[in-house]
Amino acid sequence: MxxxxxxxxxxxxxxLLVLPVAGSEKIYGGAIVTINADGYxxxxxTALGLTAIGCADERAINISEVAxxxxxxxxxxxxxxxxxxxxxxxxxxxxxxxxxxxDDDTVALTDGSTTVDTAKKRSLAGKIFDVDDDGVWVAI
Structure with a gap:
């Protein structure tokens, strides 16, 4: 209305977001954090169907199988x-x-779509902001 x-x-x-972690998942501080199909x-x-959200501000290790x-x-x-x-x-x-x-610390130029192996296809990380001696700066 x-x-x-x-x-x-x-x-x-x-x-800054606070997100629930998937069961049995290990996220290190500084890692690329994504959301899976279940919202965790x-x-x-390297996987399809993940949505990049940001960078982990701290370590989060879910030793429980409970998401x-x-x-x-x-x-x-x-x-x-x-x-x-x-x-x-x-x-x-x-x-x-x-x-x-x-992976949780590396980005690539392509999504791996040229490979027939689905396990090697990648989800979007974000937009390339800069490239220098520190690495690839990505806006997530």
């Missing part, structure tokens, strides 16, 4: 990750392009 008067809207800063946080990995037994703090922003190699290496000419998750 459209407003007919002023509203004191609730607000968040938008740079998992560490970044949601613990939470992880996740920062949103622009972070430096390791660069892939070979045909998937990202260079400065790729700034502005999208990159893809290899």
């Amino acid at each position: 459209a407003l007919s008067m002023d509203v004191n809207r609730k607000e968040r800063e938008g740079n 946080a998992v560490a970044g990995k 949601g037994a613990i939470d992880v703090k996740v920062k949103l922003g622009i972070f430096a990750f390791n660069n892939s190699s070979g045909d998937d290496e990202i260079s400065r000419k790729n700034i502005g392009d999208f990159c893809y998750i290899v």
Whole structure:
């Protein structure tokens, strides 16, 4: 319904989330954090169907098989990750392009769609913001 008067809207800063962690999942501080198909946080990995959310602000190890037994703090922003190699290496000419998750600390230029092996296909990490000696800066 459209407003007919002023509203004191609730607000968040938008740079930190607290998410429930999937069962038996290990997320290290600084890891790429994704959301799986069930809506739980998992560490970044080569897989389809993951949604990159941000970077783990702390370690979260869910020793329980119960999803949601613990939470992880996740920062949103622009972070430096390791660069892939070979045909998937990202260079400065790729700034502005999208990159893809290899693991919880590495990004690649392609999504692996040229491989017939579904297990080698990758989910989107984010947009390449910069490439320098610190790594590939990714806006997640």
